[in-house]
Amino acid sequence: MDLLVDSSGFAAWSAWRMRCALGRSGISAQKHEGDGTTPVGTFAMRRLLFRPDRESRPVTALPSTAIAPDDGWCDAPSDPAYNRPVHLPYPASAEQLWREDHLYDLLVVLGYNDDPVMPGQGSAIFLHLARPDFGPTEGCVALSRDDFLTVIAAADRGSRVIIAG
Numbered sequence: 001m002d003l004l005v006d007s008s009g010f011a012a013w014s015a016w017r018m019r020c021a022l023g024r025s026g027i028s029a030q031k032h033e034g035d036g037t038t039p040v041g042t043f044a045m046r047r048l049l050f051r052p053d054r055e056s057r058p059v060t061a062l063p064s065t066a067i068a069p070d071d072g073w074c075d076a077p078s079d080p081a082y083n084r085p086v087h088l089p090y091p092a093s094a095e096q097l098w099r100e101d102h103l104y105d106l107l108v109v110l111g112y113n114d115d116p117v118m119p120g121q122g123s124a125i126f127l128h129l130a131r132p133d134f135g136p137t138e139g140c141v142a143l144s145r146d147d148f149l150t151v152i153a154a155a156d157r158g159s160r161v162i163i164a165g
Contacts (some may be wrong), residue, residue: 018147024136031122044111061156083123
């Protein structure tokens, strides 16, 4: 099953329609590192990551892994680990996955710019939890916790996020 996302800030999962947050600069077919856009395209749901001190392992057929306080995601285009998970501290720029807010308590890694990785084309594109006010993301797609749990409960290895411009 696919999560269909459009630029209006709504997503559909089968017959379920839900609000979502998108990148602060909207949706773009020309995604670049740090531009704040959510990329247009079709992206596999690779795996679920969850913060075990705040969430138990959710019901899902997706591969799932607990994150730890030293988990990060490299966002330095010139680094060999660009758009890959790393352990912090890391010598190049990397986003911390273990956050004070709740945005990454549950997240799905999307298959964006990962096969192959193209330096500078964008990193750390996730499906994650939205802020209470559905404020913009840095380029990800974010859902309410309830909607996120509904989606991943039915998701499997063939599920995708389709972002339409």
